[in-house]
Amino acid sequence: GIALKAGDPIWNDSNNDHVINDQDKKMLGNIFPKVSGSWQHNFFYKNFDLKVNLYFNLGRNILNQEMANRFNFINNENAANIEAIKEITYWEKRGDYSLYPLYNPWSSVQPYQADQDLFLEKASFLKLRNISLGYNFKNFFRGKLENSSLYVYASANNLLTFTPYTGRDPELVNYFGYDDGFSQAIPKTYSLGLKLNL
Secondary structure, eight states: OOOOOTTOOOOOOTTOSSOOSGGGOOOOOOSSOSEEEEEEEEEEETTEEEEEEEEEEESOEEEOHHHHHHHTHHHHHTOOSGGGSOOGGGGSOOSOGGGSOOOOTTOTTOOOOTTSGGGEEEOOEEEEEEEEEEEEEETOSOSSOTTOEEEEEEEEEEEEEEOSOOSSOTTOOOTTSBOOSOSOOOOOEEEEEEEEEO
């Protein structure tokens, strides 16, 4: 019964009853990956060693709720709940805004709902979880400590992520399959160390 205006969405009447409501919703996507696992390999050359650990999830979908909330700013401005409060990260430009159509933010048809397939994204990923490079100085102390060694290494965690997902991190998703943008980011860490054997 609402007259459509420019910028309004045209929702799909899935069950053909000429009424747009929750009965027209369909189950799409799957938060659970079809394949997941990790691969670790150690490379050795003379006194050098390189350790690589990869982690992957393939064939999963998640909803980019953080982007949906940013497009739904008109309704959020008038909301009398905690979601109306802007986070400190609200002013960061996250995601690619060019992937979404222009819309009428004052539309009474609620153009941007989080649970629509416009925000459903492929979220398979491959992560370089850990990489470590080391060198072993054998017979470091000469003389009485002939079997001594000094092992020096450099290590990095969560260095790279390869994914088609446009949000921050496809791993930061809640148990409903929504990336709401509130999860603590997995940090990149770097470390240097040594191990002395006498």
